[in-house]
Amino acid sequence: MAAFAQLAVVGRGSNTCVYVMAIFMMCESTEQRICIKFCFKIGKTATETYQLLQQAYGEEAMGHKQVFDWFCQFKEGRTSAESDPHLGRPSTSRNEEMIAKVQTIVHNNRRLTVQEIADNCGISVGSCDANLADDQHMKRVCTKFAPRLLTDDQREQRQTITCDLLERSCKDVQFLKNR
Numbered sequence: 339m340a341a342f343a344q345l346a347v348v349g350r351g352s353n354t355c356v357y358v359m360a361i362f363m364m365c366e367s368t369e370q371r372i373c374i375k376f377c378f379k380i381g382k383t384a385t386e387t388y389q390l391l392q393q394a395y396g397e398e399a400m401g402h403k404q405v406f407d408w409f410c411q412f413k414e415g416r417t418s419a420e421s422d423p424h425l426g427r428p429s430t431s432r433n434e435e436m437i438a439k440v441q442t443i444v445h446n447n448r449r450l451t452v453q454e455i456a457d458n459c460g461i462s463v464g465s466c467d468a469n470l471a472d473d474q475h476m477k478r479v480c481t482k483f484a485p486r487l488l489t490d491d492q493r494e495q496r497q498t499i500t501c502d503l504l505e506r507s508c509k510d511v512q513f514l515k516n517r
Contacts, residue, residue: 370400371419374408384409431465437473440466444476 370391377387388405400408430436439459443450450458456466470476488496507513 366395366398367400368419368421370395371408371421374405375412375419378409378412429465431459431461432469432473436461437469440469441474444470444474 373391373394374387377390382390384406387409388402391399391405399405436459440455443455443458452463452467452470455470456463459466461469
């Protein structure tokens with residue numbers, strides 16, 4: 339923010355005006371693009387803008403080409419300082435089909451390693467690990483994958499066992515002693 343204020347004061351020359359601008363949680367590159375837009379709007383050239391950014395941000399400043407490209411985009415009528423969303427190939431390792439496939443493999447054999455699961459599914463180890471941790475909510479406990487939260491069946495089974503043990507301990511006073 340201080341860099342933007344310095345840029346604004348330098349940019350206005352003798353008619354120094356105070357501009358108050360709230361920038362919340364903004365990354366530095368977005369902040370610099372806003373500064374480029376500001377310089378364009380007040381009539382600075384791309385070279386002057388680049389020099390001001392160098393002065394304000396030092397080593398953290400955008401490169402020469404980036405500054406000139408953004409300046410040119412604002413000159414051509416661009417209004418947003420946000421970067422465009424990048425189109426890419428859709429993920430084939432984190433879709434519903436792959437999540438179900440990994441879940442089935444882990445459910446059938448919880449002793450498989452991440453590498454073995456990844457090989458069986460044809461995905462990378464990192465994608466498999468992310469699938470298990472983020473999508474399946476599982477983590478490795480000793481040598482088995484265990485869900486972080488119990489399923490309904492597991493809860494019911496634990497409750498049944500607990501009730502049986504409680505009944506048995508009430509009927510037989512010596513049940514838990516001497517064992």
